[in-house]
Amino acid sequence: MATRAKPDTIKESCIDTALDIIEADGVEQLSLREVARRLGVSHQAPYKHFPTRDHILAAVVARCYAEFAAFLEARPRHQDGWADLGEMGLAYLSYAREFPLKYRLMFNAPLPAPSDHPDMMAKARHAFDILQNRLTSLNVRDVAVVVDHPARHDALFTWSCLHGLASLMQSDVLHTLPLEPADREVLVSRLMARLGAALNPGC
Template structure:
């Protein structure tokens, strides 16, 4: 039987095509060499064409980064759901690490790239904040009714920094040179998750913390 002809994918409009070309340019030559002229050359259009949608290189970079956060949020939301808040938090942590491993370029763009001027790119700020809000929402369930925002945000920053540090270590080159056993490699993620859970459990049972004392003024 004759094979059916595959329907070609519809061409991207120029706005989307610029984002894809910029991503390819960053992957090939680094973010330092990203330019609208190079994007135009890759697309085979006039060097002025990208300016119809992106007034500057920073505007294009902001859109590339925004879409990374958008995909990241969708990936986090695609985790296996759990009615138990702590299990859901663990699933969220594993999903975070999975994205960092599967999409290293996007992960670096989100968290290791200097941002364009934030005030000029509110959509980027909005989508980045949305990813943090996913963690906040799960932690509100962990804390229960009456959770204070400051307590939730402190725990969110603690967990985020733990996952971010673990992702950087596990995806970096250094860890392969540390003479670690296979058992340690296999259990590293599980251990980190357990320590986070222990920290949250200890915090929940500890007496209400007092405000940190102010520094005494030195005598003049």
């Protein structure tokens, strides 16, 4: 049945299985007992590896951030910095569309306190750094922008736009609005265009 290659430790299998559940049904449906059941072990076995539910969740989230960062890095590259930024924005939105439940897990779900889970925190920072570095390398071309507009703010603005669209597009609220599938494409391209205009008012 389990075609997945068996990981060395049960600890890893717990994370795998938890991620399966989250991808299929959302983080709200995650239960340690169900994880144990799928692994064919007793309901307390996972507790030998994770002290609480939050700890297994933190491990899953850390893995998601790493995967998300890799997904962003794997985008097609462009010579032109602005085109490359656009490509990264599209990659961001693609991830949110392809893996909505994992995206929700990372950005729209209540996570265990980050300070208690440094590994999760580190992986989250790394994902953000990818975006920030992209913008930093853009800004060296335009020193005036750097001075009073640190790249970190640009990165957070960009992230806000991308996250806002990604989050709204998968939100239940939007189901209450008439939004054709074709509209989604338009929204994405319009947002990317305006994001470019906002960051680069000159051209």
